Amino acid sequence: MSDSQTASASDLPRAWPFEEARKLADHVATRSSTGADERPALLETGYGPSGLPHIGTFGEVARTSWVRQAYTALTGRPSRLLAFSDDMDALRKVPDNVPQREMLQKYIGQPLSRVPDPFGTHDSFAAHNNARLCAFLDSFGFEYEFASSTQYYTSGRFDAALLRVLEVHDQILAVILPTLGPDRRATYSPVLPLHPHTGEVMQVKMDAIDAVAGTVRWTDPTTGEVFETxxxxxxxxxxxxxxxxxxWYALGVDYEMSGKDLIDSVRLSGRICKILGGTPPAGLTYELFLDEQGQKISKSKGNGLSVEEWLRYAPPESLGQFMFNQPQRAKRLYFDVIPKTADDYLTHADKARALQVENPAGNDLRANPAWFIHKGSVPQDAGSPVPFGMLLNLASVANADTPEVLWGFIRRYDAAVSPQTHPMLAELVKHAIAYYADFVRPAKTFRAPDEKERAALVDLAETLRGFEGEAADASTLQNLVFEIGKRHGFEPLRSWFGCLYEVLLGQKEGPRFGGFVALYGVAETIALIDAALLRDTQV
Incomplete structure (x- = not known):
């Protein structure tokens, strides 16, 4: 494939990063058509260092990295990912989750890179948060280049673009002013001078623009003093x-994605970029995350789920899986999505390992989320012989409070499995214990069976007794459970499984029951049924 060509839609792997990579390749081909611009494709993500990196930061960098990975696979051309920190922005309000809040209050309006670090570890508040950003991204193994707005402005990296802004200042105003309210329109300027005495980022109307001298003239609204900056x-x-x-214009950004809440801003910035003489980047508009009640997640409200919270209950690969799934669809980001997402990842990892052997360059592998999450090569120990949901249910019936409790069942189920041979399973066991303790155990509510359900449970216990002492596989046991449900006239059949979950496990949903019996043990399951039936008679 030549640099000026991209694959047709039918040739692309069926994964959204490849669709985005084709858009990026088209954008690069357009600006390289004269042969004069052969620089690597530039992908950018933005970060506001007024707060610590959060789960949205992870999502944007991860998704952009996957587009970059697909672009490389599609074109063979080089690319760069710039993680840009807007650390010259003014401090607008003091965050709730930092020390020395009264001290920070004195620096409202100052560039974040000039605000002292309330944690006392870095030269500025921005430097502290920038360091946290880099450590955060490094911990996930992202490949990126960090960029500081302050450094780019002060070093002169933006000087030519800023002089160009003055040349087309009136055209920029003509685009922006109609989008503002009357009060804001009266004082708006696209240029924000820094006060030469206080260092404050000034939001004032410009009295005069001198494109030749490269200066703006403005009046301090408090003192009436006039400055030329x-x-x-x-x-x-x-x-x-x-x-x-x-x-976008100064750096030649080729690709940047953004949230649905910024659609109008993207359009407006794109128009300004064209006025400056540039081409707006290609990009993806992703949907926003929702909380437990379906409301938009807000950093200030704290109504979502943090990266640290997710990683307490599931491995980082599962968080990658969550971010990979349908970025253009709004998704609830709450604790109850973690188990299914973890098992989705495990399913994809199992399939990817097989595909790596069968067809390592094929589209089926490159459409697999695990290929992206593992940067093109899925380790052979990435999967688990026991699903995460099954571990949670095992923890529930065993009332497990240590990993060793679960490992006792796992080793009996398969003596060849150990933490050393299956490191992902070892991680999942630890996460299952934590998730069970915090969410499953407090929510367990058993109900009594009705007469029909009671008869079926008695039948199930008696039938299972015939398997005691024998090696029954999960498939055989699952078929047995199905047959008993049919025999007792459960319609739809899922109501029978609902009975098993609610009466035996104290929860609304559960695993494939045959697999659960195989892991937990036939004798133990019989005892579980007997205890539930006895509990019913004692109510």
Whole structure:
């Protein structure tokens, strides 16, 4: 495939990063058509260092990295990922989750890179959060280049683009002003000078623009003093929508994704980028995460799920799986999505390992989320012989509070399995104990069976007695459970399994019951049924 060609839709693996990679390849081919621009494709993600990195930060960098991976596979061309920190933005409000809040209050309006670090570990608040961002991204193995807005402004990296802004200043205003309310329109300027005395980022109307001198003239609204400020060398910065456009133009950004809440901003910044003489990047609009009640997740409200919380209950690969799934569909990001997402990852990892052997360059492998999550090569120990959901149910019936309790059942089920041979299973066991303790055990509610259910449970216990002392596989036991449900007239049949979960496990949903019996043990399952029936008679 030549640099100017991309695969047809039918040739692409059926995975959204490849669709995005084709858009990126088309964008790069357009700007490279003259042969004068052969630089690597530039993909960008943005970060506001007024707060610590969060789960949305992970999602945007992960998804952009997958587009980059698909682009490389599709074209063979080089690319770069720039993690850009807007650390020259002004501190607008003091975060709730930091120390020395009263001290920070004194620096409202100052660039984040000039605000002291309330944690006392870095030169500025921005430097502290930037360091946390890099450590955060490094912990997941992302390949990226960090960029600081302050460094780019003060080093002159943006100087040519800022002078271009002054040349087309009136055209930019003509685009932005109609989108603002009357009060904001009266004082708006795309250029924000830094006050030469206080260092504050000034949001004031410009009295005059001198594109030749590269300066803006403005009046301090408090003192009435008039200043003439150069826009170059870090003496001024841009309002964020104009800043976004200027950055695209100055750096030649080829791809940047953003959330649904920024659709209008993307369009506006794209228009400004064209006014400057650039081409807006290709990109994906992803949907926002929702909380337990279906409301949009907000950092300030804290109504979502943090990366640290997710990683207490499931491995990082499962978080990658969550971010990979349908980015253009709104999804609930709450604790109850973790078990299914973890098992989705395990299923894909199992399939990917087989596909790596059968057809390592095939589209089926490259459509598999595990191929992206593991950066193109899925380790042979990535899967687990026991699903996460099964471990949770085993922890529930065993009332397990240590991993060794679960390992006792696992070793009896398969003596060849150990933490050393199956490290992912070892991780899942630890996570299952934590998830059970925090979410399953407090929510367990058993119900009594009705007469029909009681008769079926007695039948199931008696039938299972015939398997005591024998090696019954999960498939045989699952068929047995099905037959008993049919024999007792459960319609639909899922109501029979609902009975098993609610009466025996104290929960609404559960595993494939045959697999659960094989892992937990036939004798133990019989005892579980007998205890449930006895509990019913004692109510």
């Amino acid at each position: 150069p826009v170059t060398g870090g003496h001024a910065k841009m309002q964020w929508k104009a800043d976004w456009a200027m950055r």
